Amino acid sequence: MSFSFSVVAEDGAARAGRMTTAHGTVDTPAFMPVGTAGAVKAVTPEELVACGAEIVLANTYHLYLRPGHDTVRELGGLHAFMHWTGPILTDSGGFQAFSMEALRRLDEEGVRFKSHLDGSLHLLTPESSMEIQAALGSDIAMVLDECPPLPSPRESVEQAVERTTRWAERSRQAYAGPGVPFAIVQGGTFEDLRARSAEALVAMDFPGYAIGGVSVGEPPQAIAAVARSTAALLPAGRPRYLMGVGRPEDLVEAVAGGVDLFDCVMPTRNARNGHYFTGTGVVRIRNAKYEKDLRPIEEGCGCPTCAGGYTRAYLRHLDRCNEMLAPMLGTLHNLWYYEKLMADMRAAIERGTFAAFRESFYAARSQPPA
């Protein structure tokens, strides 16, 4: 195990930090592109680096089913397999196993689910999730948690918190991989349950903590509130990861509240739907008004797509023709936008100007869209 984290600057509750893993260093706040099956959709690892990504997330559920963690280990681990030399965080697999609807059952032992690929039966336990992630060689392995749907009665959320605590302890004891395990705070929108969850997990002294059960359908204000209040319950010297969030505004608010790490499919998935992020809002390239628009997605953007000279008119044409080049170029832009947003926030925190950054971020978005 080779892992450390230190806060290098603070500005209000926001912090800039540096996380060191066996596969390199990550400057925080950081955004992790999602490489579901061991590949970030429509971009090469080389392009991810060019976009500024320092760490990627991969999904344990998918890699466990295909090609299988034993195969990945045999082939030299996930880094070698997916051709990514930087740090990798893997989720526990629980969230996706649990999303299989009628196909799953959850009890104290773990999650039983049917593969969406071939219907085969599987049991994911706190221990097996750690074992799979160890086989993958993840730098950061997430513990299996119970994430109740929204809305859930207080009693269900309370039970999920308690089970998550017990599972975290089992995970901590079971983990024997090359990286470190992170615990996940649950508790829904109940502040006292979040506090109880955080307290129990912090007592176990994990190398990092995630805020889970967020972005499951609640309004943006609720995401920001939970992120802020939960971050405040976590030890200052450990990285804080807000799972599955989200929109640029959500990232800005969560960073303001003291969060360090993020992942979300939004930049990659939305690119495939022709939604491109800019400082003044979203460019929906399918809009007819872009048919003869010779501007880049965003003026002044340094991404390979905008700086490379690709026009909105061409991107709209590619999208209409279902040309693969559209998601390729759009994903590059969106990931660049997200990584640049994180870099700008880091710089602002280091300079002590995060409040001004946040203000100008919202001011730009209130401009008329291009």
Next chain:
Amino acid sequence: MSFSFSVVAEDGAARAGRMTTAHGTVDTPAFMPVGTAGAVKAVTPEELVACGAEIVLANTYHLYLRPGHDTVRELGGLHAFMHWTGPILTDSGGFQAFSMEALRRLDEEGVRFKSHLDGSLHLLTPESSMEIQAALGSDIAMVLDECPPLPSPRESVEQAVERTTRWAERSRQAYAGPGVPFAIVQGGTFEDLRARSAEALVAMDFPGYAIGGVSVGEPPQAIAAVARSTAALLPAGRPRYLMGVGRPEDLVEAVAGGVDLFDCVMPTRNARNGHYFTGTGVVRIRNAKYEKDLRPIEEGCGCPTCAGGYTRAYLRHLDRCNEMLAPMLGTLHNLWYYEKLMADMRAAIERGTFAAFRESFYAARSQPPA
């Protein structure tokens, strides 16, 4: 108009040449990747250059329907639109219009067809094809020809030859674009009809000539024979283009017969189906034997995929998961393979060692597949 062609070396019937257009120079024999709708599928123009492509082909039929040639002209022409600064050859649109099966009708005026997109009715004439290609700004515009299906009775092929001749004359008179028009020799597998077609077209003194009506289902020997015999009927000082062909073997045989230019969807389309070209034959990545194969597609290959360190095991995984990265990486490899094959043939012709090259090409393919 700025166009020239000169033969720089000959070796038997094979020739190495240099074709100069307003958008740059093409060393021949050359392979043109197919950019159907103004984009070569799954690669960026920058990557095309990295693979060694000096010229691309775009399909008039597709660009005429979407976004429309007037729109492309208004946006600065096809080079600017598709972000490709090198030479572009466009086909006449006839082949695709004619492929619309029940939707089309052909007479002396031209081809009437229904759009596959919205069912709207269109008439493509020799004159309108030239006008569309001029609007696109193609460096090389192909005349509208009549390409009879295989097999066709001699009488039909003879009529197609005569109509193709009349249409070539109409095209030549109508063309007012920035590039040059190429004529197309028809005649099927009837040597005397090929000769009659070539003679009539050569008398019109076109800047270049294509061999059409090939690769419509005939055996490889027939392709090679028609390419060789037709090439011999064409003026030495003009480029010769074998349309829509084909497999690496077909290219080697046609170059041996004196052909200079090629296009085919095979490297790009086959890449999307997991068929990767190598010197010893095709790697079908879906084969289970590649599951744990840590070798590149081809040992010693300099393409971004192989030299970049991507393994067969990973490519197979990406293909199984329908990850876009599979066609992206596979297309890079296949285009590199095709462009390298052309470069190797050029070098062999210049050195006067084409016969030895051809021999070693077939010797490598007779090796047991990897």
